[in-house]
Amino acid sequence: MRRWSELPETARDALGALTAFTGGAALSLAGLSTMTERGGELSLWMRFGVLATLCVATFFRRRKPVSAMLGGLVPLAVDTYLGATVPVWIIYADLIYSAVLYTGGRASRITAVCWSAFSGFVVTLTLALTGDLRSVALALVAVFSFVATPIWWANSVRTHKEIADAERTRAQALTLVAELDRRAAIADERTTMARDLHDVIAGHLSAIAIQSEAALGVLARGDTDPALAGIIRSIRSNSVSALQEMRTMIGLLRSSGAEDEVAAPRRLAQLSILVDAARAAGITVRARSTLDGAALPSAVDQAAYRIVQEALTNAMKHAPGQEVSVDVHAEDEVLRLSIRNPTAPVPPPRPEAEGGRRGLENMRERAAALGGSFHAGPHSGCWEVLARLPLGIGGES
Known part of the structure; x- marks a missing residue:
């Protein structure tokens, strides 16, 4: 099934038309295709010609379903005149199915209503012309099998597809909402971390920098060991550098996107x-x-x-x-x-x-x-x- 779905649409339609012709020809050769008989012997080549013409129409069942259905009326009428056969009617039922399924909503409804009205007209005409309940029953069976069933089936498939599309759209919307919630949670957590870093660590670093600067001022007024002054200068330098990097990290945590201008980390x-x-x-x-x-x-x-x-x-x-x-x-x-x-x-x-x-x-x-x-x-x-x-x-x- 996966390989079949991966084929191009034209290839699938061509294989479908070829399969339909092969199956219908096999039924005709086996003598199992006739539904109604007409006087006189009919050539198999004539039957094959009608079947092939209808199969050509099925090649366009997905791309131009309404045109294929209307074009198929000609071989269907010829087949009914010569004596209705099962393969032709089954193939045409598929054309009705395609016209309801693969068209827009308005065209699908028009197709279903027209065939329903035509089916009711055929049954009523059969009753008026024959007055035979058996003939009316046969007409009802034919209408149900070759018209009502394809329309019902196509509408069911169409409904399931619309439900699936709606569920897919809903799932995408829920995924988007979940992603937005996740981003909001991350942004809130980053803001909390930035606030904690600023309140706890950045404050201490600022105090170290200020106190070390004050100590340097005191040392500058007296005679002290140069090594001690160098150590305090190192303390101040490191604290100022750490404070700058801490502010950079806080800015990165608070930033909401790449467009925010934040100083680059050390390299x-x-x-x-x-x-x-x-x-x-x-x-x-x-x-x-x-x-x-x-x-x-x-x-x-x-x-x-x-x-x-x-x-x-x-x-x-x-x-x-x-x-x-x-x-x-x-x-x-x-x-x-x-x-x-x-x-x-x-x-x-x-x-x-x-x-x-x-x-x-x-x-x-x-x-x-x-x-x-x-x-x-x-x-x-x-x-x-x-x-x-x-x-x-x-x-x-």
């Missing part, structure tokens, strides 16, 4: 900002990159920046004063990140023990989301963070 092009902030905090950072300004997919670029940022933060927390090496290079359609630092002789206390591995999990999730790999752990006396991110990802920078 590897700003890697020097991370290095300078780490050096200002008092650690030695050796960074090496072979990208040379090469364009990377935006998702990979942003994820790589965040992984390096988190790895440097962990190094400053858990191995203070140790040299950190950062290596970034692309090879074979893969971006490779390597961040290494010697392990601290005595591990510092970790008050955040309950959520201390959240940073590692975040880096691993970022790599996995892009189809890459991530590894972090001790290696040859160093703590090593390795990430491999495939570059064959949509979203150009």
Whole structure:
């Protein structure tokens, strides 16, 4: 059935016409086609000619159903005059079915009403001419079989199609409503998250930036250790930078579409900002990159920046004063990140023990989301963070 429905409409109509002619010819050869007899011997070729003419009309049953039905009246009248045969009447019943089903609503109703009126006229005329109840009964059987049944069947199929179309339209409308509800829920959740970020985190970062600036003012009026001033400058720089990124994230969460102008997230092009902030905090950072300004997919670029940022933060927390090496290079359609630092002789206390591995999990999730790999752990006396991110990802920078 699937292969049949995939055929072109003209091919299906041609095969249908050929099948109808073959079946009708077989019934005629078997002597099972005659419904009423007429005196005299009739040539089979004459019967085949009438049948073939009607089958040609069936070739247009879908594209021009009314014309096919009206054109089929000629071979039907000839067949009735020569002696009605079953194949011709069955094929013409299909033409009536097609004229009711494949036309517009007005043409379908006109066809049904005309054939109903003609059927009533034939039965009444039979009763008036013969007065024989048996002849009237035969006329009623013929009308019911070859006229009423095709009209009823076509109307039933038409009704089911209209119901199916209405249900399909309703399902599409419900899908659209569900999608709008989903978008509204997402927008509401994003707004709530943006508000919470602003109220909880952005406020603290602003306080850190203001307090560190005040501390720098106090230190500038006295004789203090330059290293201490550098550390406080690093605190202020990091807090201001974090505050800017937090505002960017809040803007992204509040944005409702791509047309909103929001600052772009940090990328590897700003890697020097991370290095300078780490050096200002008092650690030695050796960074090496072979990208040379090469364009990377935006998702990979942003994820790589965040992984390096988190790895440097962990190094400053858990191995203070140790040299950190950062290596970034692309090879074979893969971006490779390597961040290494010697392990601290005595591990510092970790008050955040309950959520201390959240940073590692975040880096691993970022790599996995892009189809890459991530590894972090001790290696040859160093703590090593390795990430491999495939570059064959949509979203150009």
